[in-house]
Amino acid sequence: MVRPPEAAAFLVRAWYEDGQLRARITYLVEPGSGPHAQVTTADPAEVHRHLAEWLHAAGRATDDHDR
Structure with missing residues (x-):
């Protein structure tokens, strides 16, 4: 049985500080x-x-679940 891939998250919070x-x-x-x-x-x-x-x-984690 193939398990669905686990959820994954990528979060980027951006702001300006001292002009950068x-x-x-x-x-x-x-x-x-x-x-x-x-x-x-x-x-x-x-x-x-x-x-x-x-x-x-x-992608590697997803591939592992397909095996």
């Missing part, structure tokens, strides 16, 4: 577990990198 963009990134791959990453950054490229890593990890 700041972003707080929190993401979870498995419900009930602690955040896999929680960082504060002023670099939009870092937000993009974390999102790409999260999508990769979420």
Whole structure:
């Protein structure tokens, strides 16, 4: 029997502080577990990198459930 993938969440909260963009990134791959990453950054490229890593990890978690 194939189980459906677990829920996953990626949250970015962004704001301006001292004239610079700041972003707080929190993401979870498995419900009930602690955040896999929680960082504060002023670099939009870092937000993009974390999102790409999260999508990769979420896809890997989904693939594991298909086996």
